[in-house]
Amino acid sequence: MATPPPSQFAALLRQSKFASFDPHIGQVYASYGGHAHRGNWGLKRPLPLRRRKATVTVKTVDSRQQQTEWKSAEPQDRWIKMWDEVGVTPRVYTGPWATKLGPLVSLQWEIDSEFSQGTRDVQDIDGLEQELKKKSKAVPNIFAMSKTERARYMEELREARPEFRKYFRVQQRARERGEDINEAVVEAEVEAEPEEAHPVSLWEQSDNPNHIQEFLERRAAKEYNAPNAHIIEQRPQRFGGLVYASSSQLQSLFLSPPRAGRILQGQGTNTRPGLRLVGRAQDDDMVASFAGMTSSLNKNNRGLAMPVDWSRLSSTGERNPQASITDFRFAQAELVGAPETVAKNPAGIKSVHMRTEVEHCSADDDALTQANPHPPGSREYIAHEGHSTKNTMSMIRSTPKKGASFRASPTAKADLLMTLNKVVESSEPNTYSWTEKPL
Structure with a gap:
């Protein structure tokens, strides 16, 4: 039995704005070509905006009054294009956005590969990738949580208090012995450590708050990399989607x-x-x-x-x-x-x-201005014909140029005076008035 062909309504639905519309997501819509001239924006009804390169934001596709609630998004569109023209990468130091990013704020982009021509041999370090995977900077941020989410997260931390005390004792023991802290050894000793062995007060634990952050990073990495994990490690865009390319x-x-x-x-x-x-x-x-x-x-x-x-x-x-x-x-x-x-x-x-x-x-x-296409400092850059050397410092004393001198002979002077007299005679204006002008 032959399968029926797919419905044209499903294809039209996938091509329309209904497939991506969500009232809880701020989106900017655009229309191109003949669709913009007809006011067709892929919505339920055409919009009266019929200009090229126009953008809109839609609040409701079909309201109770059977209207499409929309407004122009020209300021937002021009502002984003402006940032592409200025070519500036913003920084994140303090503020609400830095608080939401959490530990990701400290990660700065300091690479300028286009002007760095040096190379070095690659060193293979066994197990480096596994060591990096044991910690995650995507620790739950309590400042970005609601009251219900914060209460649930605090309850999870209370349940993990015995595990943290074991982890703290192992870290303290390794620091006293002066050994390099290995995560694999720490995990093995945490599992073998009895619960009531060598109790440590909370006052001693609060002396070094870095252990708390390391424990949370280690615990978050285990949750993300678990075989039955249902959560994804969050890695938000550093600049909130303003720019994606880092420009030096x-x-x-x-x-x-x-x-x-x-x-x-x-x-x-x-x-x-x-x-x-x-x-x-x-x-x-x-x-x-x-x-x-x-x-x-x-x-x-x-x-x-x-x-x-x-x-x-x-x-x-x-x-x-x-x-x-x-x-x-x-x-x-x-x-x-x-x-x-x-x-x-x-x-x-x-x-x-x-x-x-x-x-x-x-x-x-x-x-x-940069008219030399070669890398700065290279032989091609120095030998480039368009390279200006007027401001280049030199150890050789420059020889002053002698001024040009012209000696005119008596015959040349007479010829010059005769030529000037002919020019003056040919350029003399007419002296008659308007009434004396011949018909």
Whole structure:
């Protein structure tokens, strides 16, 4: 018996936005080609937005009033594209997002492989991969839990208290003997240690809190790697999905040109505590508008631009729009809070909290141009014809160039005067007036 062909409705459903729509996940939808011209967004009904490269966010596909609740997502789309243009990798130090990441905050990307040409032999270390798998940085974060989840997690820790005391005694014994701590030996001694042997008070255990963190990492790795495990090790994106490629400062310097910005306020007027970076005095900062955000600007890095004179603008109405505009570049950016895109009420770009600092950088600066395609320092780089050596220091004293001298003969002077007289005679204007002009 032949099987019936698949239904066309199932194929249309997989191609529509219904397959990926979830009201608890903040998503941005786009439509392309002729579908955007017709307002077809893959939803139940067409939308009145019929522009190319338009984006929307959908709250409800079909409400009680039989309407599709949507709003424009142009600011979010432009803001994400802006970060691709500036080419800056933010840092995570303190704040709500750093608290949610937990131990992953300490992992920094410090590799610049494009400008590192050195190589070294690979060393095979037996058992290194197994040793790394015995600990996991994805420890449950109590700051990101609800009250019910926190109470359940605390109950699990109370049940694991005897195991932690055994682990602490074995670690203390190995430290007293001065031996290298081996995880395999520790696990074997923990299993063989009797429960009531050599009791240790909680006061002695609290003297070294690193044992608690190591025990939690060891316990989390065992839960993730268990054969019957039902949980997956969480590895959240470090920057909340803002950027996925780590760009070094040298790469951003050559590949991301500076953009135009405006100085809004002068020194001493920046009273926003969340705008200033750590370790910066209030009088040293200005407020600049750059890349859709208000950023901090050091008064010594503003170039020739002046802040907007708001008092003069309000009293006389005179303004000079170009006086406060100059080219900026991000000096550093710090991600403090990321939006909750998966929640009961997903948040958008307005819930992002960042601290940024800009600096003046001219687009015509010769120091930022790179016309030599070869790796710096190589023979091809030095022998490149387009390489400029006007600022290169030399140990050889340069010979001054003699000025050119011209000696004109009497015949040449006479020929030059005759030529100039002919030019003057041919270019004399007509002296007649409008009334004397011949018909």
